[in-house]
Amino acid sequence: MLTLTNLDISYGRIRAVRRVSMHVDAGEIVALIGANGAGKTTLLSAISGLLRPEAGQVVFDGRDVTRFAPDKIVRLGLSHVPERRLVFKPLSVADNLLLGSYTRHGKTPRSVLDQDLDSVYAMFPVLRERARQPAGTLSGGEQQMLAIGRALMAGPKMLLLDEPGMGLAPTVCRDIFKRVLQLREERGLTVLLVEQNAKSALAVADRGYVLETGRVILQGQSAELLANRDVQRAYLGRDKSREE
Amino acid sequence: MLFGAPQYLVSGLTVGATYGLTALGFTMIYNTTGIINFAQGEFVMLGGMLSVVLLKAGLPLPLAILAAVLCSALAGCLMERAVIRPVGRAAPVNLVIITIGVSILVRGVVMLIWGKDTFALPAFSGAKPLRFLEASVQPQSLWVLAITLLVLGALKLFFSRTIHGKAMLACACERKAAALMGISVERMAMFSFGMSGFLGAVGGAILTPITLTSYDVGVMLGLKGFAACILGGLGNPFGAAAGGLILGVLESFGAGFISSAYKDAFAFIVLLLLLFVKPTGLFGGPKSDRV
Ligand SMILES: Nc1ncnc2c1ncn2[C@@H]1O[C@H](COP(=O)(O)OP(=O)(O)OP(=O)(O)O)[C@@H](O)[C@H]1O
Ligand SMILES: [Mg+2]
DSSP states (O other): OOOEEEEEEEETTTEEEEEEEEETTTTTTTEEEOOOSSSSSHHHHHTSSSSSOOEEEEEEETEEEETOOOHHHHTEEEEEEEETTTOOTBBHHHHHHHHHTTTGGGTHHHHHHHHHOOOOHHHHHHHHTTTSBGGGGSSHHHHHHHHHHHHHHTSSSSSEETTTTTTTOOHHHHHHHHHHHHHHHHHOOOOEEEESHHHHHHHSSSSSEETTEEEEEEEHHHHHHHHHHHHHIIHHHHHHHHHH | TTTHHHHHHHHHHHHHHHHHHHHHHHHHHHHHOOOOOTHHHHHHHHHHHHHHHHHHTOOOOHHHHHHHHHHHHHHHHIIIIIGGGGGSOOOHHHHHHHHHHHHHHHHHHHHHHHSOOOOOOOBBOOOOOOEEETEEOOOOHHHHHHHHHHHHHHHHHHHHHOOOHHHHHHHHHHHHHHHTOOOOOHHHHHHHHHHHHHHHHHHHHHHHHHHHHHHTHHHHHHHHHHHHHHHHHOOOHHHHHHHHHHHHHHHHIIIIIIIIIHHHHHHHHHHHHHHHOOTTTOOOOOSOOOO
């Protein structure tokens, strides 16, 4: 469904991502793991059109979308839930969700949009309760649900999730990850999940890639990666020590 | 002692309405793009001057004004497309300098074509003053206030009821996320310039029957509009409109009770004093989280 080939991405002279190739098949949940500054957000931004890669190719759903503007990519069915959620804080929850369907406005029948809104509310009932409240008044976990719900309102086939668990309490975090699984089961969504926390990401993902200073250094099935010595040392060490 | 107060109030509100519309123009562009557009005053001038020119060319007054306002809105769009967008993500200081350049250019072109004379527009419905309390109110003042209120109401509806208005607000508060929703941030920027052109020109056209116009009225009106939006708290549309009215009234009272020689200085002194006390403006939040 999504194939990246030899992507190079730079900020001015600084190269943040080098020759990255990866693929996500339809219906898969794939984790992208890496430490602070590894280039995960940079990679997602290039896929969704916020940044233009210097070299390489992005193919989504059989179509070369390299250097497409973000609105075209959303229309093709690839939605990006950004790091730190970036909800529209002064606007109401309902307006945030409405803006999620911006690209479908006037093109998709009203009844379909209403149905989609209902299904987002069914998945995250707290959003319905808070519909009239400014998004800035929601808790971190609720804002994450809103950010996901807003992305779903575009009617995507695939989601890019950038650190959905960031700054959330472990139970809230687990709940969000459960929703990700539910999204695949109920809607057949394909997901590329970016996380620093390798353990919780690999627990829901089928496969994973490990990014280090802009390069893919490891890839494999989730179980393989979890068992890998290097991964354990670099990305699970902290988790282990915390458990004990 | 307060002899004449109602009179000053009315004339202050009338001028203040135009300051408010100008200030709204500043706010609109600032919120969507982060730019302070120092060509804002030229939109006000264009509104008045083009109305005069089109009226002379034979259009009936309402049509002349409508066309002038639309031309100014177009000029705003053109400005964004021609000089703002090409420099992309330049530093804000550079963008501000570009807008100053545009303002000098527009003023120069208007002076070359139509000269340095002062022009008048006829009042919309007669010039016979109405008595109201102790004040004699020009009917044009009522037009100015009514049209300003109408524009404010329409803006309010646009931002609270339409998806495009909400998309503009989204660009203002979270640009990256707005782009991810498929909202074209560039198109919104252009639209905000067009809308500012429209607002400024409306302010200019409705005020011209009272204050006259010439190629250079935009300088002072632009500064006053800017002062008004700082007074109300930069980035707050309600504050901008209110700031304009307050500034107009303060100025009018200052001129009436102290000295009309200091009329222009008066507004700026009040503004400076306020900024010492409350740097975020009257209606600004305790701390602005805008970048
Ligand atoms: N706007 C920018 N300008 C210049 N350099 C940047 C910019 N954004 C990121 N970088 C650099 O690019 C590299 C990759 O950053 P990126 O944000 O993609 O990392 P990340 O893997 O998402 O990290 P985190 O887990 O902290 O979110 C870093 O070295 C960072 O300093
Ligand atoms: Mg990141």
